[in-house]
Amino acid sequence: MNKRVSGERKAPEWKKLDAEELGISNSMISKPTGVVLNGLKRKGYEVYLVGGCVRDPILKRIPKDFDVITSAELKQVRKAFHRCEIVGKRFPICHVHVDDVIVEVSSFSTSQLKSDGNSMVMLMFDPYANIVYDYMGGMADIKKTKVRTIIPANLSFVEYSGRILRAIRIAARLQFGFTRDLALSLKELSHSVFRLDKGRILLELNYMLAYGSAEASLRLMWRFGLLEIILPIQVSCFPS
Known part of the structure; x- marks a missing residue:
């Protein structure tokens, strides 16, 4: 497993945790997701399930x-x-259509797990073995309520500026702070978000404004100088 996600960096150890003890069970998995999991497993x-759907139950939240x-x-x-297409250029994924639901599927060979700047996604759940794999201290970050980058933050954001907006989104939604x-x-x-195409920025904004975290997202964007770059009109609504 280490070889699949390490890229050119030294592969860290994976910690195995009991899913049931963390409050994670197969009953939480949506039917369309189960269809995809079982189809690939067969x-x-x-x-594995990865990211927020693993993190949220640990935080006593319902996965979105x-x-x-x-x-x-x-x-x-x-x-x-039968109904599946590959989307995305930098980190391509598959959209599998099950009834009226789209299930996103990524591959180890092309996944952001190779070099993702945010440790909060480094949890994977094996629903067949009921094991959660903790990669690069994701559980420790949850306990500290901090968003952290795996490599130095300045290098991570230069490598891919989309992580700037992603860090804001995760912190706002979870009400977490940032490491120094x-x-x-x-x-x-913050200015480097201009490197992103408009479609990516709009997608990230849609994520930020969803799930009840709109106000927190806007306030964090204002605090770190992103609001005046992306939404200059809305800056006037915030106190100086």
Whole structure:
């Protein structure tokens, strides 16, 4: 498993945690997600749930959506389901259509787990073994209620400026704070979000304004100089 996600960096140890003790169970998995998990598992691929759907139950929250990661290549995922397409350029994923629901499936070979700047997604749940894998201290960050980057924050944000908006979104939704180096890098590199295409910025904004975290997201964007860059008209609504 380490080789799949380590890229050129030294592979860390994975901690195995009992899912039941963390409050995670198969009963929380949506039916469409179960269809995708079982479909890939039957073909012999490794499958896990990853990210917020693993983190949220630990925080006593109800997962909003479910992301799947697999050992299958994206082309193999596409062949496994009748209604499936590959989307995205930098980090391509599959959209599997089950009834009226889209289940996002990523592959270890192309996943952001290789170099993602945010440790909060580094939890994976094996629903067949009932094990949660903790990668790079995700549980410790949850206990500290801090958003942290795996590599130095300034390097992480330069590597991919979309992580700036993602850090804001996660902190706002979870009501978490930032580590000191991450907060400093947010201020120093906020202008680099201009490197993102408009579609990506709009997508991140939609995520920020959803799930009851709109106000918190806007306040964090204002605090770190992002609001005047992305939503200059809304800046006038905030006190100086």
